[in-house]
Amino acid sequence: MTQTARPFELYDATLRDGMQGEGMSLSAEEKLRVALKLDELGVTLIEAGFPASNPKEQELFALLAQETWTHSTIAAFGMTRRRDLRADEDPSLRILADAFCDVTTIVGKTWGLHLEKVVRVDPAENLRLIADSVAFLVGEGKRVIYDAEHFFDAWRDDREYAHRCLRAAVEAGADTLTLCDTNGSSLPMQIHEAVSAVVAELGEHARIGIHAHDDTGCGVANSLLAVQAGATHVQGTTNGIGERTGNANLTTITADLQLKLGIAALPDGHLPKLTETAHFVDELLNRTPRPTQPYVGRNAFAHKGGLHIAGIRADASTFEHVDPVDVGNQREILVSELAGKGTVVEKAADAGLEVSDEQATRIIERVKELEHRGYHYEAADASFELLLRRETGVYEPLFRLESWRVIVEQRAGGRVETEATIKIWVGDERFVRTAEGNGPVHALDRALRDAIAGVHPHLADIELVNFKVRILDETKGTGAVTRVLIDASDGQRTWGTIGVGENLIGASWDALVESLAWAEQPGRAVAAPAPRGDAADDDAVPVAR
Ligand SMILES: CC(=O)SCCNC(=O)CCNC(=O)[C@H](O)C(C)(C)COP(=O)(O)OP(=O)(O)OC[C@H]1O[C@@H](n2cnc3c(N)ncnc32)[C@H](O)[C@@H]1OP(=O)(O)O
Ligand SMILES: CC(=O)C(=O)O
Numbered sequence: 224m225t226q227t228a229r230p231f232e233l234y235d236a237t238l239r240d241g242m243q244g245e246g247m248s249l250s251a252e253e254k255l256r257v258a259l260k261l262d263e264l265g266v267t268l269i270e271a272g273f274p275a276s277n278p279k280e281q282e283l284f285a286l287l288a289q290e291t292w293t294h295s296t297i298a299a300f301g302m303t304r305r306r307d308l309r310a311d312e313d314p315s316l317r318i319l320a321d322a323f324c325d326v327t328t329i330v331g332k333t334w335g336l337h338l339e340k341v342v343r344v345d346p347a348e349n350l351r352l353i354a355d356s357v358a359f360l361v362g363e364g365k366r367v368i369y370d371a372e373h374f375f376d377a378w379r380d381d382r383e384y385a386h387r388c389l390r391a392a393v394e395a396g397a398d399t400l401t402l403c404d405t406n407g408s409s410l411p412m413q414i415h416e417a418v419s420a421v422v423a424e425l426g427e428h429a430r431i432g433i434h435a436h437d438d439t440g441c442g443v444a445n446s447l448l449a450v451q452a453g454a455t456h457v458q459g460t461t462n463g464i465g466e467r468t469g470n471a472n473l474t475t476i477t478a479d480l481q482l483k484l485g486i487a488a489l490p491d492g493h494l495p496k497l498t499e500t501a502h503f504v505d506e507l508l509n510r511t512p513r514p515t516q517p518y519v520g521r522n523a524f525a526h527k528g529g530l531h532i533a534g535i536r537a538d539a540s541t542f543e544h545v546d547p548v549d550v551g552n553q554r555e556i557l558v559s560e561l562a563g564k565g566t567v568v569e570k571a572a573d574a575g576l577e578v579s580d581e582q583a584t585r586i587i588e589r590v591k592e593l594e595h596r597g598y599h600y601e602a603a604d605a606s607f608e609l610l611l612r613r614e615t616g617v618y619e620p621l622f623r624l625e626s627w628r629v630i631v632e633q634r635a636g637g638r639v640e641t642e643a644t645i646k647i648w649v650g651d652e653r654f655v656r657t658a659e660g661n662g663p664v665h666a667l668d669r670a671l672r673d674a675i676a677g678v679h680p681h682l683a684d685i686e687l688v689n690f691k692v693r694i695l696d697e698t699k700g701t702g703a704v705t706r707v708l709i710d711a712s713d714g715q716r717t718w719g720t721i722g723v724g725e726n727l728i729g730a731s732w733d734a735l736v737e738s739l740a741w742a743e744q745p746g747r748a749v750a751a752p753a754p755r756g757d758a759a760d761d762d763a764v765p766v767a768r
């Protein structure tokens with residue numbers, strides 16, 4: 224069969240090669256959840272693990288065997304037989320043969336350096352290692368994918384021998400030859416040249432695949448060039464996790480194949496599951512999804528420059544290379560000192576508010592002035608909405624402030640006590656409340672909520688989930704301006720507010736009041752997007768409340 228006649232295969236190696244990345248670890252149950260999610264996305268093959276490696280992998284294979292797979296086929300991974308064992312005696316090949324899955328992938332050496340230094344066999348013996356191992360698994364009824372480790376180094380070192388390794392695998396019955404850029408050393412043109420040569424020589428007899436790593440930052444490009452050269456099987460990992468700098472990012476490759484090269488890599492209609500799948504894997508690994516990740520990052524369709532936003536409003540394709548909906552992502556308009564009137568109009572519409580041209584001009588001038596003083600609305604959408612409301616006359620304050628006071632007292636024995644007193648008015652009624660807390664913001668929050676709980680019972684459901692402080696001009700020491708960002712949540716939505724001032728507690732109070740006020744504004748049509756905390760993360764200093 225020719226390469227082009229073969230249906231395209233996406234091979235997700237997150238659960239095996241992805242786990243070789245520093246800090247990556249999942250329990251067997253978590254791996255099962257990832258596999259089920261990848262099946263839902265519709266990747267062709269899922270490399271579930273190396274069952275001969277450890278008991279956890281074996282437990283995983285027992286779990287996988289009990290599931291029904293709709294779109295994906297599970298592959299078990301292993302390596303060629305040990306040099307001093309027959310294939311049918313090699314315990315790790317036996318485990319592969321006995322695994323429930325019909326597909327096995329085995330890795331074998333191709334590069335002289337490895338033969339001499341790692342496996343310590345001569346080139347002829349290595350060919351026997353490859354042939355015996357493939358033939359054994361084929362004899363056990365498996366489809367065998369042969370991963371030619373360090374293929375591109377071998378190709379540069381000794382082309383003839385690299386080809387002989389591949390031929391040994393094909394002649395023994397391997398169905399797919401994956402050319403691996405194991406140490407990620409190759410560049411796109413080198414990949415293209417080598418893959419083209421292999422496709423020309425062996426493409427009639429086996430499917431040709433690519434397995435790239437990202438050590439030169441070319442993992443995705445290398446995979447795409449291999450496809451252009453005739454590969455129809457692409458290996459990679461979700462979000463590009465993996466050994467060293469990671470594997471080729473299969474999330475990006477999938478979208479590139481579908482949207483740029485017109486290759487149906489996923490079942491019809493499944494591409495919009497891409498963002499959700501990528502985030503699911505990150506969350507399970509306890510990683511913050513990378514905001515700048517192509518297609519699925521939360522910044523992938525975020526627009527900040529006023530001129531860009533004006534372009535987007537005129538026609539989204541001016542600044543969006545694909546429709547975010549196609550990959551399950553969404554557009555975001557960021558408010559900042561770089562914005563123009565169009566940004567204000569767009570954000571107001573999101574919040575169900577109307578602004579006139581004159582109001583939009585005034586609002587954007589105000590934003591620029593406030594950002595100059597240290598505000599950062601990109602990270603505080605809820606505060607921006609309140610600014611819009613104030614400027615358009617539809618802001619409803621929760622109360623009128625008479626005063627607040629915080630006392631921090633160091634007690635004998637080392638304990639620091641904080642007590643806050645607030646005096647506020649709601650209509651004609653005056654409330655005076657005092658509360659203790661484990662820090663000034665906590666105490667103020669408790670006193671404020673206690674005062675207005677009767678009028679605003681929903682505030683009881685709101686939690687402050689994140690509190691970040693950044694000193695904006697460190698050279699001024701204690702006289703510096705402080706920026707406080709608070710994220711609040713009612714369990715369904717999360718919103719961000721900001722306070723800026725020379726006094727840390729004053730800035731915190733402003734952000735706190737905005738958190739509560741945003742939640743109680745009437746007639747909000749659309750919930751504000753989650754806060755864009757990433758921008759402030761780098762310098763965030765955790766502060767005990
Ligand atoms: C390119 C890749 O990503 S391949 C996959 C890499 N992944 C992993 O290594 C994760 C799982 N690995 C493991 O659990 C272990 O390394 C095991 C179980 C596979 C092997 O463990 P050990 O037997 O203790 O060996 P070790 O890890 O030190 O590897 C070196 C041995 O493997 C042999 N070996 C390495 N590659 C191959 C191969 N492709 N075929 C046959 N033997 C091989 C070497 O000859 C050496 O054997 P020796 O100790 O008899 O000289
Ligand atoms: C097989 C594999 O993971 C590699 O060669 O990188």
